[in-house]
Amino acid sequence: MKKMILGLFMFISLIAVSAHAADQLTATIIGSGSPIYNENRASASTLVSAGNSHILVDMGNGTQANLSKLGFDIRDISSLFITHHHLDHNEEFVPILIRLLLGRNDFTIVGPPNTEKLTETNLELYDADIAYRLGKTQRTLADRIKAYDVTDIQGGESFKIGDIQVTTLQVPHTIHTVAYRFDYNGQSIVITGDLTYSEALPTLARNADYMIIDSGGMVMIGGRKKNTNKGAKSDNKNGGNKKTRAHLNLNDSSTLAQKANVKNLVYTHFTAGEIDTAASLKEIRKNYSGNVIFGKDLMVANTEAKPSLTTTSQKVASYPIVDTGQRISYNNNAVISLPDNANTFFGQDANYSTNPPSYTDNNNDTITDNVTGLIWQKQMGEKLSYEQALLKINSFKLAGHGDWRIPTIKELYSLIQFSGSVKGQKALTPFIDTRFFNQPLGNTKAGEREIDAQTWSSTEYVGKTMKNDDTVFGVNFVDGRIKGYPKFNPRTQEPNKMYFRFVRGNEAYGKNNLIDNNDGTITDLATGLTWQQTDSNKGLNWQEALHYSENLTLAGHSDWRLPNAKELQSIVDYTRSPDTSNSAAIDPIFYTSSITNEAGEKDYPYYWSSTTHLDGQVPESGAVYVAFGKALGEMRGNTMDVHGAGSQRSDPKTGKAMSRGPQGDYIRVENYVRSVRGGHVELVAQINTPPKTKQVNEYTTSTDSQTRLTTQTQHNNINSTQGNKFIHRFDKDGDGKVSTSEFQAGIKRFNHLDKNKDGYISANEAPTGPPNKPQ
Incomplete structure (x- = not known):
């Protein structure tokens, strides 16, 4: 189908x-x-x-x-x-x-x-x-x-x-x-x-x-x-x-x-x-x-209750979801060619494209996100406590503006890119576009792990984590996750410190506008996405989750899909949690199955996304999920909410449930599904090739100006090293090939290099020496 x-x-x-x-x-x-x-x-x-x-x-x-x-x-x-x-x-x-x-x-x-x-x-x-x-x-x-x-x-x-x-x-x-x-x-x-x-x-x-x-x-x-x-x-x-x-x-x-x-x-x-x-x-x-x-x-x-605009004129969403940047396809443990609808792994993130990331460097230490309209601080400076950041933002001025703010978790998450990869505590490729944004590493000389470079948001967890700790949500752009981090060190009670990246513009971003269509679906007018009102009512592994959404027919539509990580996170309601609202972290307009969690308590599921999360010895084996209930772990024999409802982590795509990691994260494997349709999404038609060698821009430690250049080959099946250099020079959108709009040496030269006439120059078609001067 x-x-x-x-x-x-x-x-x-x-x-x-x-x-x-x-x-x-x-x-x-x-x-x-x-x-x-x-x-x-x-x-x-x-x-x-x-x-x-x-x-x-x-x-x-x-x-x-x-x-x-x-x-x-x-x-x-x-x-x-x-x-x-x-x-x-x-x-x-x-x-x-x-x-x-x-x-x-x-x-x-x-x-x-x-x-x-x-x-x-x-x-x-x-x-x-x-x-x-x-x-x-x-x-x-x-x-x-x-x-x-x-x-x-x-x-x-x-x-x-x-x-x-x-x-x-x-x-x-x-x-x-x-x-x-x-x-x-x-x-x-x-x-x-x-x-x-x-x-x-x-x-x-x-x-x-x-x-x-x-x-x-x-x-x-x-x-x-x-x-x-x-x-x-x-x-x-x-x-x-x-x-x-x-x-x-x-x-x-x-x-x-x-x-x-x-x-x-x-x-x-x-x-x-x-x-x-x-x-x-x-x-x-x-x-x-x-x-x-x-x-x-x-x-x-x-101005009726469900406003919509007339004629063929476009209404611009106030909360556009930026694409995850994931263009490579995976099965349970390896890279595969882009699957078609006959393949059991069809429907994953790489099959669909929506709102490609687009940034403008304003040359004043600010970056504009051309999709969301948000304007970001390029650098982050030193780590701050949450209270220090609140004080700093009151008088902070940059690029002639004084209306900067600490971003919400939804604003901050708009920057994440799942072309990144990590290996446990070791940083490999960032989960943010380092051509535009500076991303520090943890200071290993001070006893930190490389992944200890979390960026805090303004969103405080309405519940408590660990042992009743006050908690703030942050995004780790080094390991590609959302977690709740305690405001204070549980042992010393000193304020914890994280990085902050300030933002301005589009204050409507991240605010949902949900409408019940009275046909088993919910439309978010802010994002343009329509959601399944209920869920799968049972846990599925990742492959089964893809199959479930791709074969769903609901409200007269059959173009349902498994949401990508950023689409799924868009419907988290961070004002709710099991402990404070006795509900999942989602608007009650949705129906959410309840479960009995590993501590024997009533809780709410993790939900699969279509996005692979590259981590560990077999990086292709995990996929992103969002916790709409407690994000549980087992520490020193105690089961507790370690990261907070609304966290984004990853589970193995297949296997058995377990507990692992320094915080004993519970691995469930069989997570629930809430399908989505609509939005500005396109079905990707071309068969993908494995990605080029990925160069990470400068990472800096938190204590000195020493920089190092990190390179990580995710899947190095591209034939020509010189071809990779050519692609890296001209490829602005990171898709591993060069389009006419990216090429700077004239259409005549482009047509000469585009051997198969598909409108792109691939690494195999790229010249093996320096490109000629424009003709």
């Missing part, structure tokens, strides 16, 4: 305005363009609807045509709102006004100063035409003038249109401009119109469901490279800029949205050309962590 896996983002089906339920507030982008004619975008206009009330905000060129496409009758409009008197915002005001006068309903007109003048002047100019048309139905203009009210506002007024509460604010632009907030039944939408940075806008837009905002500063494909932050103050605490401009830039708009804590930031008013959404989103993510939507004509923003 071959299953097609499609990368899915959340979309909304297009809903006609007349079909919206009476208890929903919606905003339909009628026109998303600029003053310049664009056959694909009308000029500025948005229709806000709730019940029988329909407010048309701005009326740029193309508004009537797009309303007609919706099947919406202009005569049903309750109010005309104008943000400011620029032609691209009120060009079709007059024909729409006349159309309303020819109707039979009452309506209002609201706008900044001169709205009354605009209305009355045009009524006087076209009175004969209007009277002629009304005469066909035995009506007069004098009768219809009584049907409307027109009001000039300054901004700051509050009033109602039907049951929609309207709040207004004057915002800075080249002329008097008003932004509007619409509230209805606990739902809220803000439309800013054109503006520059406004200190007051976050107050108007506070906690709004949607803010529809000026798209100034977008990065355009093929356009001149622009500094999207130019003109804004470097201190995001007050934003703004001194240079007079007519529109926001991306730094401004994203800062305003983050300050306002809006759930969805919708960009509109686009200039001509194709938007580089990836580059633009990278800029936006420096400040704003919520959902970002690049608007299109006829898109509907819907």
